[in-house]
Amino acid sequence: MATREPNEGLASLHRETGWTLRQLAQWVNRVGTERGTPTKYQQPSVHQWLNGHMPKESTRPLILEALSRKLERPVTHTEAGFPAPAFNAEDCSVVEELIDLGRQDVERRHFLGASLFSIVLTIPDWPDVMGRMEAVQAGVKPRIGMSEVELVTQMTDRLSETYDDLGGRHTRPMAAAFLVNTVAPYLRSDGPTEIRKAMMSAAAFLCYLTGWMAVDEGAQGTAQKYYVKGLELAGASGDHMAYCHILRGISVQAVDLGHGSMAVRLADAASATSPQTGPRVRAFMTGQQAHSFAVAGDRSEALRCIREAERSMNQAESTSQTFGGYDPATLAYHESQVRYALGDVKGSVDSLKSHFRLRDPDDTRRSALRFSSMLAERQLELGLLDVACQTWRQVLDEYPSVRSGKVDRHVASIPRLLQPHRTNAAAREIYERSLLSIRRY
Structure with a gap:
């Protein structure tokens, strides 16, 4: 016969409360009475639970509630070593x-x-x-x-x-x-x-x-x-709009990881189910669709969507307002990404420059460093070594003040990209500075 393993999660929580076995049993009974399901547990039952005997399914929420009240923080099934409950109308899974x-x-x-x-x-x-x-569980809430x-x-x-x-x-x-x-x-x-x-x-x-x-x-x-x-x-x-907004966010994640077809599927779903159809919302949705189609290799759909995003942005009553942070500067970023994914490196650089001209002075340092890093990398692709180094110099000047994984990864790529160009004085300077700047975790 297999020996039960002690429930270490529940034991740790019990130690944290400072309760005796009897006190835990009393509190479980008290919660049960409050909820209209009285119980009469005593010390032996608590001892069994700690030694790995699984409490009845109806008892587990009572134990969690008792522990939560004592510890003054939420305690979950997983933390207490209990199986996670399946969702139903009576629980809070x-x-x-x-x-x-x-x-x-x-x-x-x-x-x-x-x-x-x-x-x-x-x-x-x-x-x-x-x-x-x-459902809100019964009890003192x-x-x-x-x-x-x-x-x-x-x-x-x-x-x-x-x-x-x-x-x-x-x-x-x-x-x-x-x-x-x-x-x-x-x-x-x-x-x-x-x-x-x-x-x-x-x-x-x-x-x-x-x-x-x-x-x-x-x-x-x-x-x-x-x-x-x-x-x-x-x-x-x-909240239907929040649902579509988050769905679009997953598409952004997919396209940034290079999963074009999945990004298209998600962006299309977000756009098709959006409960709002104003021009600003359309630009927000179709700009992401354009980027997704470009990464998926569908040139005609990418260009169609980016033109639709441009038309929608022009139709918006005020270009100074945004939806989801989407404004003319963000549209220019999407244009850059579409052009780059379709092989137009020079066009992508031009669009990124437009993005920076359109940026609000109060826009975030994090995105500025990320997009400046992209700009430098693409300038290097065009053979503009000195220009790229100047852009990277600005990035490295601001980099210490920002803790962003995406920016970290861009900075970490600088030595590899400049390795073949170290005979150039500007490239050697940036190469050496970037080596000293790379964060390691």
Whole structure:
């Protein structure tokens, strides 16, 4: 007969509480009584749980609630060594998965290849997630109001600003901690239906932002998980536009990794299901479609979409306003990417120069360094060595102030690109500076 393995997760949590076996049993019974399902557990039952005997499925949420109250933080099935619950109308599995993801993601630093996008097969369609709301568990739960929703929205804005300025290496752990410690408890709290929907919509955008930060660091699998959680929360809140926005974000990830056909599929789905059709939204969607088609090698569709994006941007009432950060400067970036993917290196350089002429002075340092790095690499492709070195010199001047994985990877490529040109004084200077600047983790 096989010997049960002790439940180390539950044992660790029990030690953290400082409770005796009897106290844990008492608290589980108390929670059960509050929920209308009284239990009469005693010390021997807790001893069995710690030694690996799995509590009844109906008892596990009572144990988690008791531990959460004592430790003053969410405790999930996974953390307690219990099987993760399947989603149904009576549990909070999406929130639990989000908590586990937030706690674990900063430990993940692996890069996945084309097989990464097999997760797209599990992305729920809008009709499948629309209106899906998780039931609030019975018991003592704080109520949330619009002030809590505004807190999450404002914090997401602040995190976005910090990320844009400094990159994701420092900002993503803050976002993950905020998700786990503040947003997840809000998602489990009671409140009017409309407030709970607004909270889930705000949480969806925070998941999207945290996923975007993970992409910046090269944590592609983690990013995908955040994106899928964002899609589920957008569906639960009935926020169709957030759903399409996140779907487009996954397309951006796919196209940047060179998976053109998958990027097209995702960009097309986002555009086709978008509930808004104004010119600014069309530019936002078709610009991404154009880039995706170009990487997929479909020249005619890429050019058709980029022309449609240009027309839509021209039709927008004010070019100073944006949707999803999409403005004439971003459109010029997409034009550059389309031209480069279709083999027009000189045209891509011209479009990148247009991007910088159109940029707002307050635009982010992170994107400026990333796009300047692209510009230098393409200038070198054209044989403009001195011009490329001057562009790289500006990048290296600003680089120490930004912690961005994408920018790190561009800087790390400089020595390889300039290796054949070290007899040139300017190239040798940049080559040596870049070697000293490369960050190693």
